[in-house]
Amino acid sequence: MSLTLEDIAQLSSVSRSTVSRVINGDANVREETRRRVLEVIQRNNYQPNLAARQLAAGHTKVIGLVIPAGVGTIFSDPYFAQFTQGLSDACSEKEYSIMLWLASPEYERRMIRRILGSSLVDGIVVLSTLVDDPLVSALHESQMPFILIGSHPSLEVNSVDVDNIEGARLATRHLLSTSPSKIATITGPQNMMVGRERYQGFAQAVTENGRKLEDTLAVEGDFTEMGGYTAMKSLLAAQPQAVFAASDLMATGAMRAIREAGLRIPADIAIAGHDDMPIASQTNPALTTVRQPLGQMGLLTIETLIELIHHPGQPTRRIVLKPELIIRASCGSSPAN
Amino acid sequence: MSLTLEDIAQLSSVSRSTVSRVINGDANVREETRRRVLEVIQRNNYQPNLAARQLAAGHTKVIGLVIPAGVGTIFSDPYFAQFTQGLSDACSEKEYSIMLWLASPEYERRMIRRILGSSLVDGIVVLSTLVDDPLVSALHESQMPFILIGSHPSLEVNSVDVDNIEGARLATRHLLSTSPSKIATITGPQNMMVGRERYQGFAQAVTENGRKLEDTLAVEGDFTEMGGYTAMKSLLAAQPQAVFAASDLMATGAMRAIREAGLRIPADIAIAGHDDMPIASQTNPALTTVRQPLGQMGLLTIETLIELIHHPGQPTRRIVLKPELIIRASCGSSPAN
DNA sequence: CATCTGAATGAGAGCGCTCCCAATACTCAT
DNA sequence: ATGAGTATTGGGAGCGCTCTCATTCAGATG
Numbered sequence: 001m002s003l004t005l006e007d008i009a010q011l012s013s014v015s016r017s018t019v020s021r022v023i024n025g026d027a028n029v030r031e032e033t034r035r036r037v038l039e040v041i042q043r044n045n046y047q048p049n050l051a052a053r054q055l056a057a058g059h060t061k062v063i064g065l066v067i068p069a070g071v072g073t074i075f076s077d078p079y080f081a082q083f084t085q086g087l088s089d090a091c092s093e094k095e096y097s098i099m100l101w102l103a104s105p106e107y108e109r110r111m112i113r114r115i116l117g118s119s120l121v122d123g124i125v126v127l128s129t130l131v132d133d134p135l136v137s138a139l140h141e142s143q144m145p146f147i148l149i150g151s152h153p154s155l156e157v158n159s160v161d162v163d164n165i166e167g168a169r170l171a172t173r174h175l176l177s178t179s180p181s182k183i184a185t186i187t188g189p190q191n192m193m194v195g196r197e198r199y200q201g202f203a204q205a206v207t208e209n210g211r212k213l214e215d216t217l218a219v220e221g222d223f224t225e226m227g228g229y230t231a232m233k234s235l236l237a238a239q240p241q242a243v244f245a246a247s248d249l250m251a252t253g254a255m256r257a258i259r260e261a262g263l264r265i266p267a268d269i270a271i272a273g274h275d276d277m278p279i280a281s282q283t284n285p286a287l288t289t290v291r292q293p294l295g296q297m298g299l300l301t302i303e304t305l306i307e308l309i310h311h312p313g314q315p316t317r318r319i320v321l322k323p324e325l326i327i328r329a330s331c332g333s334s335p336a337n
Numbered sequence: 338m339s340l341t342l343e344d345i346a347q348l349s350s351v352s353r354s355t356v357s358r359v360i361n362g363d364a365n366v367r368e369e370t371r372r373r374v375l376e377v378i379q380r381n382n383y384q385p386n387l388a389a390r391q392l393a394a395g396h397t398k399v400i401g402l403v404i405p406a407g408v409g410t411i412f413s414d415p416y417f418a419q420f421t422q423g424l425s426d427a428c429s430e431k432e433y434s435i436m437l438w439l440a441s442p443e444y445e446r447r448m449i450r451r452i453l454g455s456s457l458v459d460g461i462v463v464l465s466t467l468v469d470d471p472l473v474s475a476l477h478e479s480q481m482p483f484i485l486i487g488s489h490p491s492l493e494v495n496s497v498d499v500d501n502i503e504g505a506r507l508a509t510r511h512l513l514s515t516s517p518s519k520i521a522t523i524t525g526p527q528n529m530m531v532g533r534e535r536y537q538g539f540a541q542a543v544t545e546n547g548r549k550l551e552d553t554l555a556v557e558g559d560f561t562e563m564g565g566y567t568a569m570k571s572l573l574a575a576q577p578q579a580v581f582a583a584s585d586l587m588a589t590g591a592m593r594a595i596r597e598a599g600l601r602i603p604a605d606i607a608i609a610g611h612d613d614m615p616i617a618s619q620t621n622p623a624l625t626t627v628r629q630p631l632g633q634m635g636l637l638t639i640e641t642l643i644e645l646i647h648h649p650g651q652p653t654r655r656i657v658l659k660p661e662l663i664i665r666a667s668c669g670s671s672p673a674n
Numbered sequence: 675c676a677t678c679t680g681a682a683t684g685a686g687a688g689c690g691c692t693c694c695c696a697a698t699a700c701t702c703a704t
Numbered sequence: 705a706t707g708a709g710t711a712t713t714g715g716g717a718g719c720g721c722t723c724t725c726a727t728t729c730a731g732a733t734g
Contacts, residue, residue, distance in 0.1 A: 002456065004690055015714045020692060028712060047454025051397070052690030054388035054720045062457075065437070073645065081418060088439040100437035101400070102425040117384025119339065120399075120434065224617050256621060281564050284593060339718055352684045357722065389720030392689045486694060 003046045012040040039259060040163055053118075063091065063305060064121040068129050077223060077249060078277045079294075081126065083149070086298025087125065094302055103135065112138050123305045125149060129192045135322075145308040147301055151193050151318075158308060160301045160319045164194055165289040167323035168201025171272040172244050174288065174325060176209050176335050180241030184217040186231040186254055188246040198246040198274060214238075221250045224314060228253025241269060242331075248273035248280045248289055255283060255330070266332030276326050283295045285329035292323050340383045349377040359386060391456075396617050400428065400642060401436045401458040405466050414560060414586060414598075415614045416631075418466065420486070423635025424462065428616050431639055440472065460642045462486060466529045482645040484638055488530050488655075495645060497638045497656045501531055505538025506628040506661035508609040509581050511625065511662060515607060515670045519576030521554040523591055525583040530649040535583040535611060551575075558587045565590025573598055578606060579668075585610035585617045585626055592620060592667070603669030613663050622666035629660050 009016045010015050014033060021029050022037040029037075040046075047238060054060045065087065067080060086246030091098055099121055114134060124146040128136050131153055139146045139156050148159040175183060185202045188195030203213055216238045221227035233244065236257065245251035251273030265271055265285055271278060276291035308314065327333070346353045351370060358366050359374040366374075377383075384673055391397045402424065404417055428435055436458055445639050449472055461483040465473050476483045478556035485496040512520060523540045525532025540550055553575045558564035564589030572580065573594065588610030595606050601624055602608055610617060613628035638655060645651065664670070 002454070005692095006690080015693085017693085017714060021713090024692080030712060033712080045454070048455075049690050050457050051388045051391035052719090053692075055386070055392050055689085055695080055721085056691040058692090058719075060388070062436070083438055084437075088437070092441065098437045099399070100425070100435045101420075102422055117382070119384075120387050165716085212560070225616055229619065238427065248468060253619070256619070260621070274648060279562055282566065282590070282593070284597070305589070342722095343720080353721085354684060354723085355682080358683090361722085367682060369683080386720050389689090390722075392719090393721040393723080394690085395689080395722090 002049070002257055003044055003156070005048070005301070008037065008040055008044065008046055008055065011092070012037045016145050029241040047153070049055045059094060059122045060120065062099050062121045063302070064101060064124040064297045066101045066103055066124060066126045066135065067126065068103045068133070077247075077282050079275055081284075082277075082294045083127065083298060086295040087301060088298070089295070090299040090302040093299075094306060095278040096302065096306075102221050116142050116144055122309045123147070125301055125305065128152075129194065131191050131193055131196065145305060145312060147305050147308070149301065151194065151197070156316045158304065158317050160304065162297065162321045163293040163321050164197035165201035165204065166290070167274055168198040168246070169205045170201075170243065170273060170325040171288070171290050172202045172205035172332065173209075174327065175244055175270055175331055176199075176205060178242070178331075182217060182238065182240040183211075183216075183242040183244070184238060184240035186218075186228055186235070186243065186250050188220055188223050188250075189223065190220060195223075195246060202244050209330075221246065223249060225249050225253040225256075229257045232257035233261075243269060243271045243272065244333065245273045248277045248287060250276045251287055251289070251330075252279065252283055255287075266330055270332040271330045273330075280326075281328065283330070288328045288331035289326050290323045291326050293321050297321060313332075339386070340381055342385070345374065345377055345381065345383055348381070349374045359507075396459045396509060396538065396646070397457065397634050398432060398673035399434045399458045400639070401438060401461040403438045403440055403442045403452065403461060403463045403472065405464065405470070405472075413582075415583075416612055419631045420464065420612075420635060423632040424638060425635070426632070427636040427639040430544075430636075433639065433641060433643070453481055455497055459646045460484070460601070461640065462638055465489075466531065468528050468530055468533065477574050482649060484642050484645070486634070487636065488534070493653045495641065497634055497641065497653050497658070499629040499634065499658045499660050502541065504539035504611055504629070505535040505581065506542045507538075507662040508611060508625070508627050509539045509542035509659065510546075511664065512581055512607055512609050512668055512671065513542060513580070513670075517607065519551075519554060519575065519577040520548075520579040520581070521556075521566055521572050521575065521577035522542075523556055523558045523572070523580065523582040523587050525558065525587075526562050527557060532560075532583060558583065562586050562587060562590040562593075566594045569594035570598075580608045582608065582610045585612045585614045585624060588624055588626070588667075589620055594599040603667055605671040608667045610651050610667075617663075618665065620667070623667035625665045626663050627660045628663050630658050634658060656661060 005016050005019050009019045014037060018029060018033065019037055022034050085110065088098060090223045120303060124139060124144055126136060126139065126146060127149045134239055138156055148157050149161065151159055151161050183206060189197045189294055206213055217240060219231040219235050221231040228245055232254035243254055245254050251271055254271060255265060256263055263269055273287050273289040280287040280289045304317060304319065342353050342356050351374060355366060355370065356374055359371050380427050407587060426434060461476060461481055463476065463483060464486045472488055473485055473494065477494055485494050486496050488496055520543060525534045527533055543550055546655045554577060556568040556572050558568040565582055567593035581590055588608055591608060592602060596600055600606055608623050610626040613626045617624040617626045639653060
């Protein structure tokens with residue numbers, strides 16, 4: 001029912017090969033021929049059959065995007081949506097499509113096999129969160145080109161990431177600039193690299209400031225609003241004057257807890273978050289936070305992945321992007337304050 | 338490098354055809370042969386090449402998911418994430434994969450062509466928001482099996498939806514049960530079906546209650562927190578005692594505006610939202626809202642789509658799911674109140 | 675024991691494309 | 705004009721699978 005290369009060839013009185021050349025931008029085609037063929041293609045709205053193309057050429061122009069979604073809520077974090085959006089835009093531009101896999105743990109093993117074996121995709125982007133994600137190791141051992149969004153504690157893998165340590169350090173330093181007597185943090189889960197790294201950044205900023213880290217001033221959250229709320233409640237006993245939350249979602253939860261305790265932000269407790277998600281500018285007071293260049297990450301990821309697909313066997317690349325501190329009112333030292 | 342059918346055939350000393358039969362569950366294979374072949378497949382971790390399979394068989398076991406993402410923020414609405422999650426789970430179960438297309442307008446036309454022409458997918462799920470989405474018309478005219486999530490004003494298309502009119506009616510009726518002197522609504526964009534339908538539901542509940550609709554008591558929002566905030570500010574002049582917001586995100590924005598105006602929720606203004614997104618239970622006071630069975634929708638969508646793929650030419654199906662009113666504190670008539 | 679039947683298997687022809695190699699057309703200098 | 709050299713084109717094989725049809729084989733029947 002759909003037209004084939006052969007049909008187009010017939011209609012433009014050339015051979016299948018020539019049409020193929022035109023489609024794939026081969027230089028060795030007379031300009032006039034090219035135009036004629038292109039015209040026929042246009043008029044008939046012809047689209048090459050991807051399956052045939054893949055079978056013959058060995059690639060698909062499709063990349064896989066794997067997002068761990070064990071906990072339903074995690075995917076709800078706007079971070080994923082924004083990154084996916086950026087990646088999708090970059091793909092459109094490069095004429096690639098995205099195969100989406102939300103990896104619920106129970107299907108994970110079967111999925112890894114399907115992904116790797118089916119030759120459905122040319123490469124893979126993994127949004128890994130766990131420190132030692134088995135998916136990453138499996139990918140690393142396979143031949144499949146892939147890019148990890150985030151970092152890995154031990155393996156040498158191609159990755160694109162934002163400097164989480166730097167981000168946390170930036171925010172913490174800024175909070176410290178008002179010299180609070182006690183500064184606390186609500187960390188992300190410590191079995192996630194982001195969670196660990198942001199804690200590290202916090203710790204660095206605190207110690208370089210000549211302070212000691214205190215156990216009572218760090219509570220682990222789970223990147224949800226509720227987690228931030230609960231963590232802040234338990235932090236309240238230690239009476240901190242400043243809090244760095246490892247994500248904006250947790251920061252909003254913390255703000256709720258602070259408000260409920262009858263304390264003022266930033267007068268009693270200053271707070272900063274991380275991610276600069278849309279609501280951050282809408283909270284009351286507006287949240288000081290750290291912005292990640294998600295759009296740029298998407299583009300860079302695709303470009304690097306395509307490079308990897310076409311020229312395998314290159315030295316491993318680790319791209320780290322700089323985050324940006326966005327100063328608003330919640331930290332108590334806004335320029336406007 | 339990867340094994341082929343032929344390899345497996347050789348290894349188990351049968352023909353390619355027999356291996357194919359085993360893989361596709363054909364009945365005409367001796368039990369002993371089947372076991373032997375299966376064993377070889379297992380041991381070699383063989384995965385059939387999907388492209389070849391598709392080329393030969395004419396289907397891919399992949400469905401396309403199209404999400405309009407014109408405005409970056411829209412995709413951030415947890416609604417999309419949750420639905421996608423549900424769909425993904427259902428797909429895993431049925432051994433289908435998802436091809437994700439976030440349709441930014443500038444790429445839209447080119448994308449429609451790619452999607453339809455490339456025979457990359459067996460069917461499509463469209464999360465349409467616009468009242469008259471050109472994508473839906475294009476799909477409707479094509480041969481591609483597809484399911485619209487939402488409803489269409491004029492075309493007879495297969496769809497799965499939640500009863501938005503009913504949802505809004507439920508919430509509005511409930512708000513009316515405390516007999517506020519004035520009830521207002523923050524609607525969704527009126528160029529989206531959901532926006533229109535929820536307004537309709539609101540209007541029905543109001544008029545069946547013997548009241549008149551007043552223009553000053555309805556302001557159009559854009560489904561964002563900021564939109565809800567702005568809309569509520571302008572609504573404040575009319576001094577409503579109750580507000581139905583067409584989404585939870587807008588409801589939280591409205592609550593912020595109410596609070597800033599020095600009014601109490603629900604004492605001065607009662608409020609209800611729609612969607613029951615995760616934060617709804619965490620707002621202060623907790624938000625009365627309408628829950629949609631998103632997980633069930635995903636499963637139903639896939640099942641219907643697969644049915645459609647295998648047996649085309651069936652009468653158009655329109656599946657409408659019932660929403661559920663979740664009563665919390667923000668409406669002022671919680672059972673616990 | 676020849677014949678028939680149905681189950682189990684094998685062989686072959688594509689699916690629509692890419693890519694290699696051979697064939698043809700055209701250019702220019704000799 | 706003639707041959708070398710180069711741009712352009714055509715033909716054919718094959719990617720790994722499914723599916724139809726032919727073939728083989730075992731057991732049942734008269």
